[in-house]
Structure formats: structure tokens, C-alpha cells
Amino acid sequence: MASDANERLAVTVRAVLFTDIEGSSRLWEERPEQMAQALARHDRMLCEAVERHHGEVVKTTGDGLLAVFRDPLGAVTASVEMQILLADPATTAGLALRIRCGIHAGVIEQLEGDYFGSAVNRTARIMSSAHGGQILISQTVADLIRGRLPADIGLRDLGAVRLRDLSSAERLFQVEHERLRRNFPALRSLEAAPNNLPQQMTAFVGRGRQLQEVTDALKRTRLLTLSGIGGLGKTRLSLQVAADVIHQFPDGVWFVELAPVSDERLVVHAIASVLGIQEDSGHSLEDSLVRHVNERNLLLVLDNCEHLVGECARIAKRLLQAGPTLKILASSREHLNVAGETVYAVPPISVPAAGDVSTEALLQCEAVHLFVDRAATVQPTFKLTAANAAAVMEISRRLEGIPLAIELAAARVRALSVSDIAARVHDRFRLLIARDRTVSPRQQTLRATIDWSYDYLSAKEKALFRRLSVFRGGWTLEAIEHVVCDGELDPGGVLDLLFSLVDKSLVLTPGDDGRYGMLDTVRQYADERLREAGEAAQVGERHANFYVGLAERAQDRLAGADQSRWLQQLDVDRENLLRAHAECMHRPEFVELGYRLVSAIKLYWFMRGLLTLGHRVTIEAVSRPGERPQSPDRCKALWVAGQICSYAGRYEEAERHLTESLAIARHHDDRRMIAAVENSLALA
Ligand SMILES: Nc1ncnc2c1ncn2[C@@H]1O[C@H](COP(=O)(O)OP(=O)(O)OP(=O)(O)O)[C@@H](O)[C@H]1O
Ligand SMILES: [Mg+2]
Numbered sequence: 001m002a003s004d005a006n007e008r009l010a011v012t013v014r015a016v017l018f019t020d021i022e023g024s025s026r027l028w029e030e031r032p033e034q035m036a037q038a039l040a041r042h043d044r045m046l047c048e049a050v051e052r053h054h055g056e057v058v059k060t061t062g063d064g065l066l067a068v069f070r071d072p073l074g075a076v077t078a079s080v081e082m083q084i085l086l087a088d089p090a091t092t093a094g095l096a097l098r099i100r101c102g103i104h105a106g107v108i109e110q111l112e113g114d115y116f117g118s119a120v121n122r123t124a125r126i127m128s129s130a131h132g133g134q135i136l137i138s139q140t141v142a143d144l145i146r147g148r149l150p151a152d153i154g155l156r157d158l159g160a161v162r163l164r165d166l167s168s169a170e171r172l173f174q175v176e177h178e179r180l181r182r183n184f185p186a187l188r189s190l191e192a193a194p195n196n197l198p199q200q201m202t203a204f205v206g207r208g209r210q211l212q213e214v215t216d217a218l219k220r221t222r223l224l225t226l227s228g229i230g231g232l233g234k235t236r237l238s239l240q241v242a243a244d245v246i247h248q249f250p251d252g253v254w255f256v257e258l259a260p261v262s263d264e265r266l267v268v269h270a271i272a273s274v275l276g277i278q279e280d281s282g283h284s285l286e287d288s289l290v291r292h293v294n295e296r297n298l299l300l301v302l303d304n305c306e307h308l309v310g311e312c313a314r315i316a317k318r319l320l321q322a323g324p325t326l327k328i329l330a331s332s333r334e335h336l337n338v339a340g341e342t343v344y345a346v347p348p349i350s351v352p353a354a355g356d357v358s359t360e361a362l363l364q365c366e367a368v369h370l371f372v373d374r375a376a377t378v379q380p381t382f383k384l385t386a387a388n389a390a391a392v393m394e395i396s397r398r399l400e401g402i403p404l405a406i407e408l409a410a411a412r413v414r415a416l417s418v419s420d421i422a423a424r425v426h427d428r429f430r431l432l433i434a435r436d437r438t439v440s441p442r443q444q445t446l447r448a449t450i451d452w453s454y455d456y457l458s459a460k461e462k463a464l465f466r467r468l469s470v471f472r473g474g475w476t477l478e479a480i481e482h483v484v485c486d487g488e489l490d491p492g493g494v495l496d497l498l499f500s501l502v503d504k505s506l507v508l509t510p511g512d513d514g515r516y517g518m519l520d521t522v523r524q525y526a527d528e529r530l531r532e533a534g535e536a537a538q539v540g541e542r543h544a545n546f547y548v549g550l551a552e553r554a555q556d557r558l559a560g561a562d563q564s565r566w567l568q569q570l571d572v573d574r575e576n577l578l579r580a581h582a583e584c585m586h587r588p589e590f591v592e593l594g595y596r597l598v599s600a601i602k603l604y605w606f607m608r609g610l611l612t613l614g615h616r617v618t619i620e621a622v623s624r625p626g627e628r629p630q631s632p633d634r635c636k637a638l639w640v641a642g643q644i645c646s647y648a649g650r651y652e653e654a655e656r657h658l659t660e661s662l663a664i665a666r667h668h669d670d671r672r673m674i675a676a677v678e679n680s681l682a683l684a
Contacts, residue, residue, distance in 0.1 A: 012107070012108060013105065013106065013107055014106075014108050014119075015074070015075040016068055016106075016108065016119055016120055016123040017065075017066070017067045017068070017069065017075040017103050017123070018065075018066055018103075018123045019046060019064040019099045019100065019102075020061065021039075021097050021132070022099065022131065023132070034093060034095045035095060037095075038092040038093045038094075039063070042092050042099075043060055045082070045086075045091060045092075046064075046065055047065070049078045049085070050067045050078050052081070053069070053074040053078035054069065055078055056068050056069075058115050066115070072137075073149070076103060076141070076145060076153065077150065079101040079103065080153060080175060080180065082099065083135060083180050087179065098131075099132060100127055100130035100132055100135075100136075101134070101135040102123050102124065102126035102136050103137040103141050104122050104123040104140060104141060105119065105138070105140045106118070106119025106122070121203075125163040125165045126138060126170065126172065128164065129164070129172070129187045130184075130188070131184045131185060131188065133180065133181045134174060134181075135174065135175035136187075137172070139170065139173070141173075153176070153177055157173055158172045159171065161189040162189055162190035164189070164243040165200075165243070166190070166197055166199060166200040166243050167199065168199060172187070190243065193250075194251065194252030194253075195243075195246060195252050195253045195254065195255075196254055196255055197239055197242055198511065202373070202509075203373055204236065205369045205373060206349055207237060207366065210237055211241060211244060214226065214237065214241045215241055217344055218241065218245065218327060218329060220342070221327075221340070222340065223320060223327070223336070223338060223342065224330070224341075224343075224344060225331070225332055226238055226329070226330070227331075227335055227344070228333065228346040228347075229443050230404070230446065230520065230524075231402050231404025231405060231446050231521045232346050232348060233349065234332075238301050238329050238330075238331045239255065239301070242255065248299075251297050252299075253298065253299040254271075254275055254299070254301065255274070255303060256271050256300060256302050257303050257304065258302060258304050258305055258308055258312070259303065259304035259520040260472040260473035260474075261308065262575070262578065262579065262582065263578070263582075264308045264310065265311075265616070266578070266613065267308055267311045268286045268289060269285065269613055271315070272285050272289050273574075273608075275289070277292050278608065278609025278610075279610065279611055285609075285610075285612055286315075289319070290323075293319050293323035294323050295323070296323060296325065297326075298325075300326065301329045301330075302331070302332075303330075303331050304520055305330050306332045309332065309337070312332070312336055316328050316338055317338050320340070348367075348403075349370060349403055349406075350364070350365050350367060351365060351397050351400065351401040362389060367397075367406055370396075370403055370406050370407070371396055371406050371409070371410045372384050372410075374407050374411065375410040375411075375418075378411050378503050379413045388418040391418040391419040391422040392418055392422075394422040394426070395409055395422050398425045399425065400445050402446050404519065405446050405449035408449050408450065408505050410505075411505040412456070412504070424452070450522060453504060453505075453506060454506075457504070460497055461497050461500055461501060463489055463535075464497045464501065465501055465529070466533060466535070467484045467539045468516075468523075468526060469523050469530050470530070470540060471543070472575035472578070473572070473573070474515040474516060474517035474572070475515065475516055476514065476515055476516075477495070479576075482542065482545075484542075486542075502516075506522055513572070537587075540583045543580060544583040544584055544590060544593060547573065547580035548580055548593055548596055548600065550577075551570070551597055551600035551604075552600045554569060554604070555600045555603065559603065563607075567604065570601070580597060581597055581617055581620070585620060585624070591624050591625075591627070592634070595622070595637035596633055596637075597621070598622070598641070602640045605644065606647070611648050615648055615650075618641045619641060621637055622637050622657065630664050630668075631664075632664070632668060632673075635665050635668070635673060635677075639658065641654075641657040642657040642677070642680050642681070642684065646683060646684040654680075655681065658677055658680055658681040661673075661677045662677045662678065665677055
């Protein structure tokens, strides 16, 4: 049967054209009868245009069509003809229909008259960036037709545009003709709306039904929680939904990553910092946040709430009360449990039923698609063939449609054949029969997959992997060298090990900022291994030292010309800095290091308007006297505490810290320090 699948699955390169009618649902509502007539004419006319230009109509979609062309030039000339014809409302029974067209070219898979593959999806995204009357083509198409265009057709370069599939930017061109409209509003791309949705390094697969259901649910509710176990694809789904609904929120969609946030008191900070809100004097950050959302129409995507559900629930409730047009899309392994919350249980991606290896199931099954896509990224020559189809099916079934598990398994194709992977997955999961009843079977499946990926690492890869769990919110190569390397892992070889972990999907491919990271479920696993290996204290110490060092390097530069770069540097490493602070708090021998950190970072709190957080961290540090209560570092930290307190209007508290600081400065007869502290004391 598998060979049957392969025979009927043809892979070819084609130009793909998507069209659709702008505002068709409104037209259906307002003038249903006229619309039915207009649409019939529209369909006929478009199909004829495709045929005249040697294309093939794959399907009509209700308000548009999908067509393929051997020559991309045909797709372009057909679209121009369609637009010219439609410009006259008489062609469509007097009802003016405006269509948008998107054209792209690439490898497509054809099965029984339908077409699949990422080139098809990308074309749909290009089309959806266009306005009615506009024709957009990708760079690939532009390259293929340049020099062959009829004299009356021109191309206008619109530059690189981020499409709503959240992938890397695509350069788009507008097709121009003297009889067509030339000037349009900005493209309906991601840039057109305020947002901070992160670019995705991998393709989004399937989920058509869930995207629709979640989008619909979001119309009816103001707090929607996507729930499910780790690795099920909650975050990825929420990002895609957010990108799809972006134009419904004029004040933007904002993605707040809570996984690296370790302390519930920092949830408000995390949200505020994404929205660019600072504490203003006299108001708490939370009040400023509440005022900000008050009249804004925005969508907050709160990602990975499970370890902070109580606080997320509280703040969600407060913000929803304050902002009548605000909506929240949360992803969480646990519900928030707030009145009015709608919970959407994210299902696994589709897997074929046992024994079902029919051709239809093969391509329609999202798990197979995901496996093939990810396998091809580590092994570009990888293809679904008659020989491996059954094994791929077996793997997707065994892994129960958990995307993370499938990605981990697919990453192994570089070293193992698919049938080897299938056999090993099979063996590994037989061991799961003695199941722990406190954990869901799906969770055990995921766990076993991560275990399996881990077991297969070399000793050095294992060491690197588990030590990387110490980072919060990502890391740089420089940080690895200082935090992770030691006698066992030398800096010279660590880069190769890191790349190998990226290949194995255990570490995320870095974005444009060059920072690496891990999915939360994977990080938690690595953290367990780190503790088990007895390395947590040692790595935690190096981590704290490195980030205190970073803060100290930033200290003077924050007041200099490079200020904004250093502020951003501390922003991206804020969770790492807070983790370093937490490490200092837990270890008696690090009291002094903790003092140095709060002194170094003082200016950052002021500049970023994070006084409440700065106050808390600083007071925590100085409330531990340590073994050297008269140390110069303590003297300085107390001085900083005094300054922050007086800035926050806590004068008595300020006086207490400054008095103690002054006593230490006097003890050392440190004139400069005495003068500085006296100055602050006078101000307080
Ligand atoms: N529809 C999809 N298409 C492509 N990749 C997907 C899809 N769904 C999930 N993935 C990938 O699977 C992995 C796990 O997904 P994700 O991080 O969204 O899971 P999660 O449910 O948020 O997990 P956690 O609870 O650990 O945060 C990611 O690498 C993600 O990119
Ligand atoms: Mg997640």
C-alpha cells in the first residue's frame, strides 16, 4: 500500500496562483442573490483566463481559485487579464468584485487532483497580504519572468515583507499594468500592524480546523486558554492565531513569554515591558498597565502560564475589567480558572489510524507532514518514498501526534534510517507498559521521546545539553563559553556540540539576534538531568558570576554613548540577571556577589522605570549581612538601596540603609564614599 501511496504522489515544480474576493462575506450578507449570480460569472471568467494562459485550475475555493502553471509568466498574464476584466462591473452582473492575487513558484506535491506543500501555503499567504485589485508575486517568480514580460506589464518592488505565516521575510513585487490600479494602502503584512510576534524558523504544519475553531472562539470570548500537555503545540498555535487575527486589533497583538519568568511578582513586569510601559512616579507599574489597556483594542498572548497560573489569573481578570476591548489568548498546561475563561483543549496533530496507509491518509496526516518537513531540514535529501512511508506512519502513530516528540524523532534521520527510528521507537515504548498512573500516557510518550534523544547524545553533548538548562530566556555564544565550559567541555569544541544539539532539535535554531534557546518542556527535562548529575551548584555559580560580570560591564556604559545597546542587552538577559540574583540569595557564600550585582544594575532599573522590581531585588540583597558586614561591597549596595528607596519616596527606609552605609564608609575612612552617601542622605 505504501508503494501505492508513492506512485500516486507526484512532486513537481510549478507556479501557483491563488485568488480571492475581497469582502466576500459582507457581499453575501448584503446582496445574496446578486452575489450568487456575480460569483458564477466570476468563476467562469477566471477559469477561462487560466486556460487561455495555459494553466490548470486545481480547485475553486468558494470565493476564489487555486491554479497551477508550468510557466510563471502564464500565471502573471492570466492574473492581469482577470483584473482587467473584473474592473468592469458589467462582467459580474453589475456587482463590482475586487480580487486579490498571489503568485509564487516552488516544489509542490500533487495527489489525486489536489496540490500540497509549503509553496502552496506560501502562495496563500502572499495573496492574503494583497488588497482587492492587487497582484503580488514572490521574488522567485520575479526572477523567472524578468526579461520575458510583455511591454505593457511592469513590476514594482515592494521590498521585504513579513508574511503572516511568521516565517522569514519574503520580497514581494506588485504587477503593474496601465489599466490596473497602482496605488494601494500598505500591504496586509505583519508589519502593517503593531506586534512583536517572533519569526519562526520552521514551517507551520496543518491545524486548519484548530485555527478556525480558536479564531471563532476568540470572537466570542475575551479570555481564551489553550490547554494541553507540554510539547503539544499550544504556543505555536497561539502564535499562528495571533498572526491571523492581527488586523482585528488596531493596537496590536503582543506576545508575552512567561516561560523564563521564575517569579510571579514579575508577570506584570513581563507584560509591561512588552507593551513598552514604564512605571511613572506615583503609580505602580500595574496601575500604569491598567491605564494603558483601558481604551486600547489589543490582543495579549500570554504564553506558558502554567507555573504562574494564580498570578496570571489575577492580572488577566484585572486587565479585562479595565479594558473593555482587550482580549487575552493564553497558553497553559493548566487552566487559569477565571470566571469567563473559555478553555480550548488543543488536540494532538492528526495521525493515521492503525493499519491505515492509504494514500489519502498519508498526505492529509499532519504528523506525517511534520515528520517529513523536519527530517528534510536536517537531511535535505530526505523524501517520503515507497520504501519509508510505512515506517514514517508507524513513528507518527507511536508518538501520538505530539509535535515535539515528532520533531525529536525526525531529527534523528541524519544518523538513522527511518526504519531504524521506527524500530527503536517501538522498543522504547514497549517499556512504557508499566505506566505510571499519575502521569497521562501522552506525557509519558513525550518523556520517553526526550529520554531517548538524550540517551543517544555523546557524553559531551549530554553535559552541554543539561548545563544549558541553567539559562533563562536564551543565551549567547559568549555566555556558553563562560558558564558551560570547564575541563570536560573545552570552548574550542563546544560550538560543534551546540550545532549538533540544534540539529537534534534539542536547542532552537537562533533567530537574527544570534541568541539560542530551548523549548520549556525540554529545558525542564535538561534541568532534571543537571541536578541528577550533581552539577547544578557549580553551573549555577558560573552562571551567577558571568551575569554579574555582564552587569558590571554594562554599569559605566549605561551612562555613555552606547546606552541604548546596553539597555537592550540587559533587557534580553533580564531573566538571566534575576536568576543570578536568586542564586546569590540561596548561597551563603555569594552574599558579596549579590551586593555587586545590585550595585551594578541600579541604573538599569532607573532607566527602564522598573523601580518596584529594582527595589525588591536590592532590598533582598542587602537584607543579608553575610560574613563581612563591613565590606566595601556591602557599603555600596546599601548606598544603592538608600537611593532607590528615596527615589521611590520611602524616606525612612532610605535613611536606615544610608546610615548603615555611612558607618561602613567611615569605618574604612573611604572619603569618596562618605561624601557620596552623605549627599544621598541629605537628599533623603
Ligand atoms: N502545527 C505545527 N506546525 C509545525 N510545528 C509545530 C506545530 N505545532 C507544534 N510545532 C512544534 O512543536 C514543538 C512544540 O510546540 P510548542 O512549543 O508550541 O508546544 P507547547 O504546547 O507550547 O509546549 P509547552 O507546554 O512545553 O510550552 C515546537 O518546536 C513547535 O514549533
Ligand atoms: Mg508553550
